[in-house]
Amino acid sequence: xxxxxxxxxxxxxxxxxxxxxxxxxxxxxxxxxxxxxxxxxxxxxxxxxxxxxxxxxxxxxxxxxxxxxxxxxxxxxxxxxxxxxxxxxxxxxxxxxxxxxxxxxxxxxxxxxxxxxxxxxxxxxxxxxxxxxxxxxxxxxxxxxxxxxxxxxxxxxxxxxxxxxxxxxxxxxxxxxxxxxxxxxxxxxxxxxxxxxxxxxxxxxxxxxxxxxxxxxxxxxxxxxxxxxxxxxxxxxxxxxxxxxxxxxxxxxxxxxxxxxxxxxxxxxxxxxxxxxxxxxxxxxxxxxxxxxxxxxxxxxxxxxxxxxxxxxxxxxxxxxxxxxxxxxxxxxxxxxxxxxxxxxxxxxxxxxxxxxxxxxxxxxxxxxxxxxxxxxxxxxxxxxxxxxxxxxxxxxxxxxxxxxxxxxxxxxxxxxxxxxxxxxxxxxxxxxxxxxxxxxxxxxxxxxxxxxxxxxxxxxxxxxxxxxxxxxxxxxxxxxxxxxxx
Amino acid sequence: xxxxxxxxxxxxxxxxxxxxxxxxxxxxxxxxxxxxxxxxxxxxxxxxxxxxxxxxxxxxxxxxxxxxxxxxxxxxxxxxxxxxxxxxxxxxxxxxxxxxxxxxxxxxxxxxxxxxxxxxxxxxxxxxxxxxxxxxxxxxxxxxxxxxxxxxxxxxxxxxxxxxxxxxxxxxxxxxxxxxxxxxxxxxxxxxxxxxxxxxxxxxxxxxxxxxxxxxxxxxxxxxxxxxx
Numbered sequence: 218x219x220x221x222x223x224x225x226x227x228x229x230x231x232x233x234x235x236x237x238x239x240x241x242x243x244x245x246x247x248x249x250x251x252x253x254x255x256x257x258x259x260x261x262x263x264x265x266x267x268x269x270x271x272x273x274x275x276x277x278x279x280x281x282x283x284x285x286x287x288x289x290x291x292x293x294x295x296x297x298x299x300x301x302x303x304x305x306x307x308x309x310x311x312x313x314x315x316x317x318x319x320x321x322x323x324x325x326x327x328x329x330x331x332x333x334x335x336x337x338x339x340x341x342x343x344x345x346x347x348x349x350x351x352x353x354x355x356x357x358x359x360x361x362x363x364x365x366x367x368x369x370x371x372x373x374x375x376x377x378x379x380x381x382x383x384x385x386x387x388x389x390x391x392x393x394x395x396x397x398x399x400x401x402x403x404x405x406x407x408x409x410x411x412x413x414x415x416x417x418x419x420x421x422x423x424x425x426x427x428x429x430x431x432x433x434x435x436x437x438x439x440x441x442x443x444x445x446x447x448x449x450x451x452x453x454x455x456x457x458x459x460x461x462x463x464x465x466x467x468x469x470x471x472x473x474x475x476x477x478x479x480x481x482x483x484x485x486x487x488x489x490x491x492x493x494x495x496x497x498x499x500x501x502x503x504x505x506x507x508x509x510x511x512x513x514x515x516x517x518x519x520x521x522x523x524x525x526x527x528x529x530x531x532x533x534x535x536x537x538x539x540x541x542x543x544x545x546x547x548x549x550x551x552x553x554x555x556x557x558x559x560x561x562x563x564x565x566x567x568x569x570x571x572x573x574x575x576x577x578x579x580x581x582x583x584x585x586x587x588x589x590x591x592x593x594x595x596x597x598x599x600x601x602x603x604x605x606x607x608x609x610x611x612x613x614x615x616x617x618x619x620x621x622x623x624x625x626x627x628x629x630x631x632x633x634x635x636x637x638x639x640x641x642x643x644x645x646x647x648x649x650x651x652x653x654x655x656x657x658x659x660x661x662x663x664x665x666x667x668x669x670x671x672x673x674x675x676x677x678x679x680x681x682x683x684x685x686x687x688x689x690x691x692x693x694x695x696x697x698x699x700x701x702x703x704x
Numbered sequence: 705x706x707x708x709x710x711x712x713x714x715x716x717x718x719x720x721x722x723x724x725x726x727x728x729x730x731x732x733x734x735x736x737x738x739x740x741x742x743x744x745x746x747x748x749x750x751x752x753x754x755x756x757x758x759x760x761x762x763x764x765x766x767x768x769x770x771x772x773x774x775x776x777x778x779x780x781x782x783x784x785x786x787x788x789x790x791x792x793x794x795x796x797x798x799x800x801x802x803x804x805x806x807x808x809x810x811x812x813x814x815x816x817x818x819x820x821x822x823x824x825x826x827x828x829x830x831x832x833x834x835x836x837x838x839x840x841x842x843x844x845x846x847x848x849x850x851x852x853x854x855x856x857x858x859x860x861x862x863x864x865x866x867x868x869x870x871x872x873x874x875x876x877x878x879x880x881x882x883x884x885x886x887x888x889x890x891x892x893x894x895x896x897x898x899x900x901x902x903x904x905x906x907x908x909x910x911x912x913x914x915x916x917x918x919x920x921x922x923x924x925x926x927x928x929x930x931x932x933x
Contacts, residue, residue, distance in 0.1 A: 491809060499723040499727055503727055503730070698902065
């Protein structure tokens with residue numbers, strides 16, 4: 218209540234009592250009537266003023282009542298004992314009425330304030346959640362919320378990782394340096410902080426979602442209730458979280474779109490590179506069919522076929538790598554019997570299988586491999602090509618699949634050749650082909666095989682073979698069969 | 705093989721159309737070509753081909769559209785010419801109703817074998833016995849002979865073999881196999897199929913390290929090879 222109204226209420230109360238007394242005397246009203254009028258004055262004073270002015274008015278009215286209307290007149294003594302009762306009843310009822318009226322009015326005021334706060338919070342929630350499906354509206358909404366809550370300054374600060382890496386989303390009024398430390402402290406302790414300030418209170422409210430503090434809402438010089446401020450902080454906290462998700466979602470969307478682009482680009486490249494090679498392959502086969510008798514021509518055609526096949530293999534390699542890099546083919550693993558891998562290798566490298574004996578053996582108890590079949594084939598074909606390249610003409614290459622000797626959850630595929638053996642510097646001391654920057658020394662084929670094996674949860678290694686040559690091994694996770702039920 | 709079987713070749717690339725048509729004609733087929741799905745559909749109406757070879761990626765109307773449109777009214781065998789790395793496309797094409805696929809760059813020999821398998825599957829009346837190389841399957845008496853010796857199969861194994869062999873040359877989805885052999889019995893999983901298939905393959909393959917009759921088809925299921933390489 219502002220001071221001017223206070224003075225006016227006191228003056229009005231005294232004037233009203235004096236007026237009632239004066240009129241009562243002039244008109245010679247009886248004591249009972251005057252008592253009722255005094256009571257009406259007290260009720261009105263209570264409605265306008267606070268408890269103190271009401272109580273004082275009650276007492277003053279009682280004294281005037283006694284002084285001017287009860288015999289003996291113009292004294293504070295009372296002759297008739299019955300009048301004591303009348304006066305006491307007047308005092309008690311006037312004080313009680315005063316209290317009731319003031320209490321009712323205070324409650325109404327509080328309810329009004331609460332209603333205002335709830336309306337403010339509702340408006341805030343609409344601001345934060347209905348209007349902001351764009352990034353950046355959060356700051357405006359937080360600023361508006363503080364204004365509505367009667368804060369004269371302050372703003373919204375969010376943490377980026379740690380409580381000392383603060384991002385100011387919005388701020389009103391001055392921001393002294395020590396505020397940063399206060400905000401960090403509130404963020405760490407996750408408790409609101411409150412100080413008296415010249416224009417109300419300064420309140421620091423942590424924004425708390427899912428067990429962590431994402432920022433602090435600062436309301437400086439506010440008169441709003443603690444409950445309202447905390448509700449506002451909860452709303453803003455949810456909005457900060459929501460905005461975070463919107464940003465993340467937009468980021469994911471962008472990633473997905475760039476992946477889709479890479480995927481369609483790769484598909485187009487694959488199609489465009491493969492088509493001419495297919496035409497060349499078909500023409501070469503046609504030539505071969507017609508060159509039956511001509512030894513020289515046949516040699517040339519075979520050379521073209523061989524080179525075409527090499528070119529095709531390099532393109533396959535690069536496309537497989539590009540697909541892995543593009544993140545498109547997350548390896549899609551499924552149980553793959555090694556015998557089927559070997560068969561697919563034969564279909565892929567018909568010239569190698571035609572040029573030299575390739576023996577194939579799968580142990581009867583060898584489990585299936587749990588691999589991406591096309592990536593596994595790529596690896597096997599690369600190692601087989603390597604073996605073919607280094608082996609003397611006519612020397613056999615062997616393909617073997619068996620259980621891993623040590624690890625029951627793996628299978629081991631071996632490609633055995635009679636070439637010059639493991640080149641130095643290609644493997645680590647345990648025989649594994651490890652990651653290196655020196656791809657030239659190792660050859661593209663081996664490097665691609667290594668990367669693809671790693672993507673399949675496997676590894677490759679090279680070891681000298683007894684009697685000369687190399688054993689290239691691929692270890693793949695096994696796809697163990699469930700126990701066979703009887704049909 | 706029907707001597708003058710008509711092959712419709714749908715591919716947008718002239719180099720493929722020309723070279724492949726020539727090889728197909730050399731192998732005794734009559735060929736019709738089209739450059740996209742719409743033309744392909746028109747050619748089906750006007751030429752009633754016995755088998756269709758189609759590329760997937762084509763401008764205007766692609767292979768998927770052609771397959772869907774054809775399957776609404778026709779059972780003519782469709783072999784898809786797919787590219788490497790197009791595994792998802794391959795599975796989708798088979799799912800839409802394509803019968804088989806070859807991966808570019810394919811060998812003509814392989815493609816001709818696939819075409820023969822499709823023609824054989826669709827033009828001969830349902831036989832009482834099937835015979836592939838050294839394997840004979842007596843469908844009436846449910847007996848199997850491999851290399852002159854009878855192979856004892858469980859009823860489930862026989863049903864598996866029967867399903868695959870009567871669809872020789874056509875990749876069968878695991879889900880199709882479960883539906884046809886197990887009548888979608890609850891609890892039947894891909895692993896159930898794997899277990900029985902593994903034991904069937906051990907029994908009928910003369911050399912299990914080098915399968916010649918049944919092979920896995922990545923991301924699809926299994927395929928019975930009509931003509932071993």
